[in-house]
Amino acid sequence: MTKELIFGHQNPDTDAIGTAIAFSYLQNKLGYDTEAVALGNPNDETQCALDKFGFKAPRVVKTVKNEVDSVMLVDHNEPQQSVADIDQVNVSWVVDHHRIMNFNTANPLYYRAEPVGCTSTVVWKMYKENGVEIPANIAGIMLSAIISDTLLLKSPTTTQDDKNAVEFLAKVAGVDYQEYGLSLLKAGTNIASKTEKELINLDAKSFELNGHIVRIAQINTVDLPEAMERKAAFMKEMQNASASDNYEMFMLVITNILDSNSEAIVVGTDECKLLFEKAFDKKLVDSSVALPGVVSRKKQVVPPLTQAFAN
């Protein structure tokens, strides 16, 4: 069996890194030869989860063709969110929980996506379907991924499958998921120690919306007003990034993980800003707007933007 690499998206989060580790373990048990790698270093929250369950951070790769002919993707499929030379290799497997966009292959492949809160919930099902026992540390890293992606089962992306997975995995990992979950999420909210440039890159993804390249970044916090004090500095860095990487719009979502409310800051072309206002039926005031109850980029931000940009 020829070696394949498994990785999540750029600017990896706990799902991207944790699920790569868990899926690689499963695939190796099933006879594949895989290594979990990452397209960047773990963020504070992910590092907390890796430390808790005794994992080293996966090796960071910038390209893959120099190592392998074939790869497996977790937690993403859109090429612009993947490794730089994704078009140079075969994709043999995808496990994901996102929309499918611009993902084209020459050959049939394994593709397993479900509209659940976290990719690890899908991988948990695959362990069950294949009768592979889940070690405690693998259960712990999958549990961490689900807590992260669902904001401890509070995001509207949360499904019954995610809840079942969390109950099951917490038992195998031997942790109280409420207690551990809150400590994990809080580990990701330490924004005071980071520059605005670091923060807008921490959890940022690019989307192609009807031909427009739009960047959407998200930051978690427990103190929204404190974060918004840095608005002018955020906007400056968002404008710099847009100029250098040709984003027509850059949206920063700052989410309070305790009460599930967000504030959005938007820079971009007038056309894009009008489409943003149409998408959310709200006016930007001084380039920002409150988005009460919005916590999910995937379910509450990308779909309305996709619709507004489509028309």
Added chain:
Amino acid sequence: MTKELIFGHQNPDTDAIGTAIAFSYLQNKLGYDTEAVALGNPNDETQCALDKFGFKAPRVVKTVKNEVDSVMLVDHNEPQQSVADIDQVNVSWVVDHHRIMNFNTANPLYYRAEPVGCTSTVVWKMYKENGVEIPANIAGIMLSAIISDTLLLKSPTTTQDDKNAVEFLAKVAGVDYQEYGLSLLKAGTNIASKTEKELINLDAKSFELNGHIVRIAQINTVDLPEAMERKAAFMKEMQNASASDNYEMFMLVITNILDSNSEAIVVGTDECKLLFEKAFDKKLVDSSVALPGVVSRKKQVVPPLTQAFAN
């Protein structure tokens, strides 16, 4: 639960129709409200399978938005192979065994693809995973689909999963799959009673290859020389279809199901014909060429063409 329609590709074959029936039964058992429909009437082979296991042909639909908001696709994903108004509805599920191409969604969905010989093999796994018992007639129609797509397990697309599925389903359906399989395949080879225009539309799919729209049709026979006697008439109809539907190339693959050899007839632009010759490393002589051992459009025709057209 709002009603959804389930269907396979245009010019439906036994996989498209049989798997839609089997997947609809499974989904309804799991709590969905679905109806299996088809984008065309069954061919002779499919009709033989429907008769054998006591099914009526699914209702034919030309559009779906007039009936439902959401649909489930089996045995295809490429929009140009789907219903005419596929862009007007939500796709909530895909079960497939093809490459992914130009399939874009606004929302996360269930997508289950595996590189196996037939979509029914994937659906068979889903029955097992969900603990749903397979009735004898559903087993029979899934068995028929796998026999059809794998040419009785002889196509190079055949995997161990397909073989396991055939063994299992033949027992449930209560048939000798070798005996039934040969009679089923032979039912699809009665080309003498059909016009050339009918034959080039029987099992035809359009592909976008690096911007070129290419039509690839396939006919099964037990007498290749007899079929090739109609070459000039086939070419005339292929040229007519190309002119009216803007195909840059039309390729007809005529396959002898008994010895697994094919003959290809090709019409199209000089550029496309050169790319065809590059793809197969063979010269067209008088617009046709022998392709020994080639029986699978998906595995032995589309990939080399995709590669030749890409460069």
